[in-house]
Amino acid sequence: MSIVVVGSVAYDTVETDHGSVTDALGGSACFFSLAARFFAPVSVVAVVGTDFKPEHQQLLADRNIDLRGLERREGKTFRWHGRYHEDMNRRDTLATDLNVFAEFAPVLLPDQRRADYLFLGNISPRLQQHVLSQVASPKIVAADTMNHWIENERAALMKMLGKLHILMLNDEEVRTLSGEHNLVKAGRAVLKMGPKTVLIKRGEYGVLQFSQESMFAVPAYPLEEVIDPTGAGDTFAGGVMGYLARNRRLNEAALRSAVVYGTVMASFVVERFSLDRLVTLTWEEVDRRYRSFIELTDSQHRRWTSRIRRD
Amino acid sequence: MSIVVVGSVAYDTVETDHGSVTDALGGSACFFSLAARFFAPVSVVAVVGTDFKPEHQQLLADRNIDLRGLERREGKTFRWHGRYHEDMNRRDTLATDLNVFAEFAPVLLPDQRRADYLFLGNISPRLQQHVLSQVASPKIVAADTMNHWIENERAALMKMLGKLHILMLNDEEVRTLSGEHNLVKAGRAVLKMGPKTVLIKRGEYGVLQFSQESMFAVPAYPLEEVIDPTGAGDTFAGGVMGYLARNRRLNEAALRSAVVYGTVMASFVVERFSLDRLVTLTWEEVDRRYRSFIELTDSQHRRWTSRIRRD
Numbered sequence: 157m158s159i160v161v162v163g164s165v166a167y168d169t170v171e172t173d174h175g176s177v178t179d180a181l182g183g184s185a186c187f188f189s190l191a192a193r194f195f196a197p198v199s200v201v202a203v204v205g206t207d208f209k210p211e212h213q214q215l216l217a218d219r220n221i222d223l224r225g226l227e228r229r230e231g232k233t234f235r236w237h238g239r240y241h242e243d244m245n246r247r248d249t250l251a252t253d254l255n256v257f258a259e260f261a262p263v264l265l266p267d268q269r270r271a272d273y274l275f276l277g278n279i280s281p282r283l284q285q286h287v288l289s290q291v292a293s294p295k296i297v298a299a300d301t302m303n304h305w306i307e308n309e310r311a312a313l314m315k316m317l318g319k320l321h322i323l324m325l326n327d328e329e330v331r332t333l334s335g336e337h338n339l340v341k342a343g344r345a346v347l348k349m350g351p352k353t354v355l356i357k358r359g360e361y362g363v364l365q366f367s368q369e370s371m372f373a374v375p376a377y378p379l380e381e382v383i384d385p386t387g388a389g390d391t392f393a394g395g396v397m398g399y400l401a402r403n404r405r406l407n408e409a410a411l412r413s414a415v416v417y418g419t420v421m422a423s424f425v426v427e428r429f430s431l432d433r434l435v436t437l438t439w440e441e442v443d444r445r446y447r448s449f450i451e452l453t454d455s456q457h458r459r460w461t462s463r464i465r466r467d
Numbered sequence: 468m469s470i471v472v473v474g475s476v477a478y479d480t481v482e483t484d485h486g487s488v489t490d491a492l493g494g495s496a497c498f499f500s501l502a503a504r505f506f507a508p509v510s511v512v513a514v515v516g517t518d519f520k521p522e523h524q525q526l527l528a529d530r531n532i533d534l535r536g537l538e539r540r541e542g543k544t545f546r547w548h549g550r551y552h553e554d555m556n557r558r559d560t561l562a563t564d565l566n567v568f569a570e571f572a573p574v575l576l577p578d579q580r581r582a583d584y585l586f587l588g589n590i591s592p593r594l595q596q597h598v599l600s601q602v603a604s605p606k607i608v609a610a611d612t613m614n615h616w617i618e619n620e621r622a623a624l625m626k627m628l629g630k631l632h633i634l635m636l637n638d639e640e641v642r643t644l645s646g647e648h649n650l651v652k653a654g655r656a657v658l659k660m661g662p663k664t665v666l667i668k669r670g671e672y673g674v675l676q677f678s679q680e681s682m683f684a685v686p687a688y689p690l691e692e693v694i695d696p697t698g699a700g701d702t703f704a705g706g707v708m709g710y711l712a713r714n715r716r717l718n719e720a721a722l723r724s725a726v727v728y729g730t731v732m733a734s735f736v737v738e739r740f741s742l743d744r745l746v747t748l749t750w751e752e753v754d755r756r757y758r759s760f761i762e763l764t765d766s767q768h769r770r771w772t773s774r775i776r777r778d
Contacts, residue, residue: 243648337554340691361672362686371763373686375673380651409768416766452682455727455761457720 158222159401160268161188162201162287163277163390164257165208165226168430169237172244174383180430181212183234184277184300187387189221190434191394191421192275194442196401198394199268201225201287205233205256215435225265229256244382245359264290273401275393278302281312288319296400298322300393306332318350321406324393326357339364340371353411355396357389363415372412377423377449384429388422391434395421420445469533470712471579472499473512473598474588474701475568476519476537479741480548483555485694491741492523494545495588495611498698500532501745502705502732503586505753507712509705510579512536512598516544516567526746536576540567555693556670575601584712586704589613592623599630607711609633611704617643629661632717635704637668650675651682664722666707668700674726683723688734688760695740699733702745706732731756 163184170177185202192198199222206228217223234257237250260283269290276284276299284299291297299320305313306329313333317323323346331337334345339356343366346354356364360382365372395418403410420442424433474495481488496513503509510533517539528534545568548561571594580601587595587610595610602608610631616624617640624644628634634657642648645656650667654677657665667675671693676683706729714721731753735744 338691338693340689358672361669364689371689372766373689373764374766375684375686378651378675378682378684380649382649412766412768450766453684453764453766455683455685455723455764457723 158197158199158267158271159192159273159275159397160199160201160225160264160271160291161185161192161275161277161394161397162262162284163188163275163279164234165200165202165204166234166236166257168386169235169251170384170386170429171239172384172429173240173242175429177384177429179235181215182236182387182430184387184390184393186216187390187425187431187434188275188277188394188397189216190219190431191391191418191425192398192401193219193221193394194421194437194439195395195398195417196273198222198398199225199265199271201262201264201268203227203229203256203260203262205229205231208233219435225262225268227260227262229259231256233257238386240385244385247385262287272296273397274298275397276300277390277393278305281305281309281316285312285316288316295404296321296397296406298324298393298397300324300389301329301333303329303332314349317346320351322353322355322396323351324355324357324389324396326359326389330354330356343371355415357392359385359388363392363419365411365415367408367411370408372408372415374412374415374419375453377419377445378452379423379426382426385426386429387431388426391425392418392422395419416449417442417446420449423449469508469510469582470503470584470586470708471510471512471536471575471582471602472496472503472586472588472705472708473573473595474499474586474590475545476511476513476515477545477547477568479697480546480562481695481697481740482550483695483740484551484553485692486740488695488740490546492526493547493698493741495698495701495704497527498701498736498742498745499586499588499705499708500527501530501742502702502729502736503709503712504530504532504705505732505748505750506706506709506728507584509533509709510536510576510582512573512575512579514538514540514567514571514573516540516542519544530746536573536579538573540570542567544568549697551696555696558696573598583607584708585609586708587611588701588704589616592616592620592627596623596627599627606715607632607708607717609635609704609708611635611700612640612644614640614643625660628657631662633664633666633707634662635666635668635700635707637670637700641665641667654682666726668703670696670699674703674730676722676726678719678722681719683719683726685723685726685730686764688730688756689763690734690737693737696737697740698742699737702736703729703733706730727760728753728757731760734760
């Protein structure tokens with residue numbers, strides 16, 4: 157039930173109204189792993205430069221994240237610099253330095269090629285396809301993408317969509333991909349492009365889940381304060397894939413629980429800068445907030461009953 | 468279990484990307500009544516001019532809405548003219564002609580003074596207070612307001628808040644009233660001003676419900692097309708109060724069901740211009756969408772069970 161994640165490991169410089177951080181550990185593979193590890197073993201496929209700090213390597217390793225697939229290349233680690241607007245729903249990218257990430261050509265280890273669960277973080281669809289082709293018979297493949305790829309590598313992206321169990325993207329991206337402004341139309345249009353399930357991430361407005369047979373709408377966890385939204389989407393993905401890998405079955409009930417766990421994990425990461433909150437997070441806190449979320453979204457106000465299999 | 472509603476009866480001119488209507492029947496009292504009448508008898512307190520069309524009077528009367536409290540004054544009926552932006556979340560008011568509504572001084576009929584359920588639509592807090600003082604011992608009092616009153620009649624509004632069981636307002640209004648941008652902080656701050664429950668209407672993003680003991684978050688019903696959002700808030704209020712009047716008890720479970728019925732009623736009204744959809748709506752359609760909504764928001768993917776008392 158091990159999960160393989162391919163994505164970025166980055167140093168982020170982030171400015172919000174609450175302050176800023178410089179060269180903080182980030183990147184999709186880090187946020188994803190630190191969330192997914194609560195549910196199942198995670199193995200990373202990523203690249204860093206020679207400037208990647210040993211304490212960061214240690215931080216991930218200490219949390220049982222398998223880093224044998226973390227390639228170290230001559231050069232600098234990927235860097236991103238962004239600034240959030242006051243309402244935290246919008247941000248400006250001030251700088252993106254791909255550095256060693258520009259030549260990333262992931263080659264999976266023999267055991268990674270036998271993975272049952274694969275998450276293709278937001279990298280070029282050609283690289284996603286390259287990774288996917290190395291995995292023999294995955295049970296669940298999920299992917300993220302962004303407007304840059306939708307606009308510039310649409311053909312490669314479209315070719316990959318049919319191989320996905322789950323495509324996760326935000327409201328802006330699903331609109332770009334589908335050409336539909338309305339999210340219900342957009343979600344259904346993207347379903348027809350191949351993925352079995354489409355998850356539309358709406359930030360503070362929650363998630364819409366589309367499958368052939370059904371739709372699921374869930375609000376975000378209402379928070380009193382959002383410090384830094386960076387990585388919320390990848391953290392959500394970590395909760396979703398983590399739960400599915402632990403649960404092993406991919407049906408509507410499992411997907412819904414997975415989306416709630418993803419929502420819960422994302423609600424933690426935005427409480428602090430960078431991935432700080434995920435580092436101190438305990439399973440007891442996750443479990444408590446999951447229960448609290450079920451209660452606060454239950455329109456029938458029933459007593460809460462656990463569904464998670466603790467195997 | 469009869470509901471008294473005080474509010475506006477208006478002729479609306481509305482422009483959206485889907486077209487426009489001129490002098491269509493509208494106003495908070497109309498939207499509210501046409502939703503609430505599915506659950507309980509409704510009695511209107513409002514004013515119209517001599518231009519109010521007999522067919523509109525008939526339309527409401529035919530749907531069992533008690534119009535004995537609809538005063539007819541020399542002059543023209545209240546008129547509103549608005550234009551929605553492409554995304555339907557924002558609108559510009561192009562004209563507001565209060566006409567006879569400017570001198571509205573509601574006097575309730577003897578039986579209205581014995582009402583158990585009272586909805587104070589969006590009129591000046593002083594008028595709301597004036598109406599409230601005429602009702603002997605209401606079981607549930609709910610009110611709506613808007614930024615204009617929050618900014619210009621704050622003292623009168625604050626005085627009334629302590630007498631409310633439910634205050635309904637949108638995200639912008641709750642921010643103005645509380646001075647807090649974050650909706651959780653804003654909702655809790657407004658709770659301290661007096662109302663037992665605060666409902667924050669977020670349009671296509673759903674509703675947040677705050678009470679002393681608990682919080683409830685629910686998404687909007689995902690629609691493929693929104694034609695005209697006018698009246699959605701009052702229609703929501705009609706569903707909420709209608710359900711509570713029928714259910715008779717005001718506890719957390721009843722409030723949550725009421726919010727879902729409000730959400731369902733609002734999801735219908737935006738499907739057509741003005742109140743057209745409410746006019747053709749049947750209870751079977753309401754019931755079907757209620758079930759569908761419970762299913763599509765149930766994170767535990769349980770079988771649906773009815774809770775509504777059909778008394």
